[in-house]
Amino acid sequence: MMKFISIIIFLFTAIILFHMVWITRNLNIEKTKNIFSKEELDIEKSPHYVLISHEYDNPYWKIVKEGAEKACEESGVIIEYWGPPVADMNTYMEYIDTAIAAKVDGILMYVLNDQILTPYINNAVNNDIPVITVDTDAPDSNRNAYIGTNNYEAGVIAAKEMVRITGGKGNIGIITGDLRASNQILRIEGFQSVIKNYPNMKVVDIKASGVKKIGVIRAVTQMIEDHSSLNALYCTSALDGIGAGEVIVKKNRKDIQVVAFDDLPQTLNYIDEGIIHAAIVQKPYKMGYDGVMMMNEIMKNQTVPKVVDTGVTLIKKENVKEYIEKNRKEE
Amino acid sequence: MKLMKQNIMSIKKKLLRFFFMLILLLGILNYYSFYHAKLSNERYNQIIDKIVVLNELSNLIYQNDLYLENYLYTYSSDLLLKYNETTQKIKNQIVKIKPTVTGSEAAKVIFKNISNMTQTYISHSNAAIGLKGVDNEKGYFTYFMQSKKVSGYTQNYIKQLINLELSESAEVYKVLSENNKRTQFISGVSIIIAMILSFVFVLWFSKSITKPIEKLVKSAQKISEGDFEIDPIIVESNDEIEILANTFNVMKEDIHDLILEIKGKIELEKNLNIQKMQNLEMKNMLKEIQLSALQSQMNPHFLFNTLNIISKTALLNDGEKTCDLIEALSDILRYNLGKIDKPVMIKDEIEIIQQYFYIQKSRFRDRVAYEIEVEKGTENFLIPILTIQPLVENAFIHGIEGNIQGGKIEIKIYREENHLMVCVIDDGVGMKEEVIKRILDDSERTENENHKGHTTGIGLKNIMKRLRIFYGVEDVFHIQSIENKGTTILLKLPIKRETEGRDV
Numbered sequence: 001m002m003k004f005i006s007i008i009i010f011l012f013t014a015i016i017l018f019h020m021v022w023i024t025r026n027l028n029i030e031k032t033k034n035i036f037s038k039e040e041l042d043i044e045k046s047p048h049y050v051l052i053s054h055e056y057d058n059p060y061w062k063i064v065k066e067g068a069e070k071a072c073e074e075s076g077v078i079i080e081y082w083g084p085p086v087a088d089m090n091t092y093m094e095y096i097d098t099a100i101a102a103k104v105d106g107i108l109m110y111v112l113n114d115q116i117l118t119p120y121i122n123n124a125v126n127n128d129i130p131v132i133t134v135d136t137d138a139p140d141s142n143r144n145a146y147i148g149t150n151n152y153e154a155g156v157i158a159a160k161e162m163v164r165i166t167g168g169k170g171n172i173g174i175i176t177g178d179l180r181a182s183n184q185i186l187r188i189e190g191f192q193s194v195i196k197n198y199p200n201m202k203v204v205d206i207k208a209s210g211v212k213k214i215g216v217i218r219a220v221t222q223m224i225e226d227h228s229s230l231n232a233l234y235c236t237s238a239l240d241g242i243g244a245g246e247v248i249v250k251k252n253r254k255d256i257q258v259v260a261f262d263d264l265p266q267t268l269n270y271i272d273e274g275i276i277h278a279a280i281v282q283k284p285y286k287m288g289y290d291g292v293m294m295m296n297e298i299m300k301n302q303t304v305p306k307v308v309d310t311g312v313t314l315i316k317k318e319n320v321k322e323y324i325e326k327n328r329k330e331e
Numbered sequence: 332m333k334l335m336k337q338n339i340m341s342i343k344k345k346l347l348r349f350f351f352m353l354i355l356l357l358g359i360l361n362y363y364s365f366y367h368a369k370l371s372n373e374r375y376n377q378i379i380d381k382i383v384v385l386n387e388l389s390n391l392i393y394q395n396d397l398y399l400e401n402y403l404y405t406y407s408s409d410l411l412l413k414y415n416e417t418t419q420k421i422k423n424q425i426v427k428i429k430p431t432v433t434g435s436e437a438a439k440v441i442f443k444n445i446s447n448m449t450q451t452y453i454s455h456s457n458a459a460i461g462l463k464g465v466d467n468e469k470g471y472f473t474y475f476m477q478s479k480k481v482s483g484y485t486q487n488y489i490k491q492l493i494n495l496e497l498s499e500s501a502e503v504y505k506v507l508s509e510n511n512k513r514t515q516f517i518s519g520v521s522i523i524i525a526m527i528l529s530f531v532f533v534l535w536f537s538k539s540i541t542k543p544i545e546k547l548v549k550s551a552q553k554i555s556e557g558d559f560e561i562d563p564i565i566v567e568s569n570d571e572i573e574i575l576a577n578t579f580n581v582m583k584e585d586i587h588d589l590i591l592e593i594k595g596k597i598e599l600e601k602n603l604n605i606q607k608m609q610n611l612e613m614k615n616m617l618k619e620i621q622l623s624a625l626q627s628q629m630n631p632h633f634l635f636n637t638l639n640i641i642s643k644t645a646l647l648n649d650g651e652k653t654c655d656l657i658e659a660l661s662d663i664l665r666y667n668l669g670k671i672d673k674p675v676m677i678k679d680e681i682e683i684i685q686q687y688f689y690i691q692k693s694r695f696r697d698r699v700a701y702e703i704e705v706e707k708g709t710e711n712f713l714i715p716i717l718t719i720q721p722l723v724e725n726a727f728i729h730g731i732e733g734n735i736q737g738g739k740i741e742i743k744i745y746r747e748e749n750h751l752m753v754c755v756i757d758d759g760v761g762m763k764e765e766v767i768k769r770i771l772d773d774s775e776r777t778e779n780e781n782h783k784g785h786t787t788g789i790g791l792k793n794i795m796k797r798l799r800i801f802y803g804v805e806d807v808f809h810i811q812s813i814e815n816k817g818t819t820i821l822l823k824l825p826i827k828r829e830t831e832g833r834d835v
Contacts, residue, residue, distance in 0.1 A: 005349075005352075005528055005531075005532055006352065008524075008528060009352050009355075009356050009528065012356065012521060012524065012525075013355070013356060013359055015517075016359055016360065016363050016517065016521065017359070019363070019513075019514075019517060020363055020366060020367070023367055023370065023510055023514070043436070043439045043440060043443055044443075048440070048443065078436070078440055080440060094484070097480060097481075097484065098444075098448070098484045098487075098488075100451075101447070101448040101451040101452070101480075101481040101484055101485075102443075102444035102445075102447045102448050102451075102484075102488075103447040103448075103450075103451065104444075
């Protein structure tokens with residue numbers, strides 16, 4: 001009997017001891033979470049860049065981030081991803097100041113408006129922080145390099161396509177994300193530089209959507225209602241095309257030709273369904289990836305080209321499926 | 332019977348062992364709870380610590396802002412001192428915070444930013460103070476504004492880091508919480524099980540002690556009532572109780588044996604006492620008899636009568652007869668006055684009886700007839716003195732004297748198996764039933780019989796008693812009598828070595 005009790009007590013003690021050890025281990029394990037890099041980096045020694053995006057949750061910029069992350073992972077760099085919830089000039093200025101104060105090793109940034117932000121960029125450069133502008137340039141600043149789309153050229157390509165699909169006759173409405181944004185301005189300028197050569201092509205309206213989808217829908221709806229002769233839409237930022245597509249479907253105006261920008265999945269779907277005719281697709285991933293790589297080179301005091309044009313692709317119904325497949329493989 | 336086993340474990344050891352294990356278990360449970368609480372506490376503290384130090388930093392920066400601003404307005408050296416103090420504190424605080432940032436890389440990056448920004452902030456502030464000193468109004472104000480800006484960013488980042496730490500801690504909280512729950516559960520269950528085990532053990536243990544004790548008590552009670560037929564108590568608990576039970580069994584057996592022994596001895600002693608009593612009685616009686624015998628061995632009546640006859644015979648000038656009579660008398664007297672407890676041979680007794688008959692014949696002539704038959708081989712047997720002689724005298728008195736016609740007395744002595752039979756038969760008046768009964772009833776003392784005519788005062792009762800003592804048996808004396816027909820007195824004497832003569 002004694003033996004039986006002894007065994008039980010012994011087992012019990014063993015369970016408790018085991019449990020104690022287990023708890024101790026549990027409580028002492030710190031879960032390590034990485035932002036961008038998978039391996040432990042030495043925070044002190046690794047280069048530390050900051051990526052300032054247009055808007056934090058913008059899906060286009062998420063792709064830029066992805067590209068940047070990948071480059072960081074490969075080169076052992078720490079990168080922070082910043083971005084205002086809504087595009088706000090003051091915030092960008094603050095970000096640059098913060099980055100300078102925080103003594104980061106490099107800034108990759110979106111330029112909402114080059115005139116306003118150029119002094120800030122120069123300030124950073126003066127403080128020995130290299131700056132690479134991404135997606136939109138501030139060409140008059142002291143920035144070390146620009147990587148992104150040639151927005152003026154993109155506008156030209158868009159215009160040429162628009163001429164083709166409308167047969168040279170069109171009342172075009174332009175939906176743009178942000179009227180202050182340099183890249184949007186350039187895209188419009190490029191577009192108009194072509195359109196003005198076609199007497200039967202006219203830009204009837206330009207509205208800003210504020211980049212948010214709701215804004216887009218409101219703007220497009222308004223434009224369609226205001227201009228009954230409208231038969232084409234030129235949407236210069238990613239969400240604008242989608243918003244336009246939705247309105248067209250809802251109002252059943254499939255006669256309106258749309259040229260959009262960027263390759264968000266819904267945009268591609270609309271192309272496939274024929275609701276959007278074509279999209280000018282940028283290469284945000286490349287911008288992010290190559291941007292970081294360029295910064296690495298700058299850090300090593302190597303020379304880099306001042307302007308890197310990442311190029312655009314024209315996606316139409318003919319090649320949309322192929323494009324989707326290719327992207328899926330790359331994921 | 333085994334008294335000690337090799338692997339005995341005393342009750343004390345058992346208790347000690349149990350308590351030791353119980354205390355150990357409870358101790359471990361306790362320590363486990365305590366340890367876990369301690370760990371949990373530490374972790375909680377860690378978390379809170381992180382937040383607290385960050386908060387402190389935030390406060391210091393805020394304070395520093397005030398000192399700076401006020402100093403720049405008032406130029407008070409006191410404020411400058413305070414500013415310098417706080418600045419140093421801020422630097423120290425950064426050092427203090429660094430080891431607490433242990434979570435994700437994101438947190439570490441933010442902290443790096445905070446650290447750098449703090450430096451920037453301090454350098455801007457110092458620059459402002461410096462420029463103020465040299466009265467560079469514009470310059471110092473710019474730096475002052477920049478310092479404020481950076482201070483704002485820093486506070487922002489501190490908040491961010493606090494948030495991040497909190498959300499990361501939420502994970503830890505969850506784990507801690509689960510752990511706590513699990514620990515509580517295990518502790519609870521452990522305690523319950525420990526209690527149950529203790530309870531069970533205590534029950535079993537106390538039973539293992541009380542049960543044998545109960546058995547012992549019952550057995551002891553039975554023994555105290557004298558019942559030794561109880562089964563031995565079997566205990567196999569390997570401890571003192573077992574020893575107790577075993578020794579109890581042994582003692583019980585021993586006591587039982589001793590009691591039986593004592594009983595035996597008592598029996599023996601009783602017998603001895605009885606023997607002694609009998610001996611004493613015999614001696615008493617013998618003494619008594621001796622006394623009365625001595626008194627009565629000489630019966631005056633018989634003496635008178637015989638002397639009468641002798642004188643008459645002498646008168647008749649029968650000198651030979653007179654001589655014979657005198658010799659017979661003297662023989663009888665000498666015999667009677669001999670020691671009464673001395674056994675004599677049968678032939679001696681018969682000789683005296685014959686002398687007696689001779690005297691009586693002289694008195695009664697033809698009125699008396701006698702016959703003596705002694706089986707060959709029995710003459711030398713020993714009998715107590717004066718056992719047959721008085722019987723003859725008795726027979727004479729009752730058979731002859733009372734009868735005008737006279738009578739006949741027969742004496743037959745023969746051997747029957749292991750007994751010597753002595754019969755004295757007369758054909759006289761017989762004895763009444765009550766008389767026989769009275770004689771045979773041993774409880775009455777030797778009464779004073781009417782011994783007229785006897786040579787001795789020795790009565791039948793006396794003979795019977797003496798015979799019984801001498802032979803140690805009851806069944807020695809028989810009387811058969813028919814009124815007016817006769818009496819037979821039968822002696823049944825067992826033959827033992829001591830009663831036989833030297834050679835049979």
